[in-house]
Amino acid sequence: MVVQLLHRAGARPAHLHSASLAAIGLCLTLWVRAKAVDQEQRGNAERRALFVGLWPPMLWLIGESLREPK
Numbered sequence: 001m002v003v004q005l006l007h008r009a010g011a012r013p014a015h016l017h018s019a020s021l022a023a024i025g026l027c028l029t030l031w032v033r034a035k036a037v038d039q040e041q042r043g044n045a046e047r048r049a050l051f052v053g054l055w056p057p058m059l060w061l062i063g064e065s066l067r068e069p070k
Contacts, residue, residue: 002062003062003065003066006062006066007066011066012066013063013064013066013067014063015063016059016060016062016063016066017059017060017063019059019063020055020056020057020059020060020063021056023052023053023055023056023059024053024056026052027049027050027052027053027055027056028049030045030048030049030052031046031049031053033045034046034048034049
């Protein structure tokens, strides 16, 4: 159902694969920035980076499901 909605909205596999790679870059950026904050905020910053790190596999797999014929 979600894949069909994305397909009708014009999303293509390359769009989601690019978003997946961008999420990896965002995760790495957040992780590096977490090392620059004070000790009190470091835990939240690292958790934020790990949360964003969960997105790439999901986005990549949604892109793969868009590639499959309906």
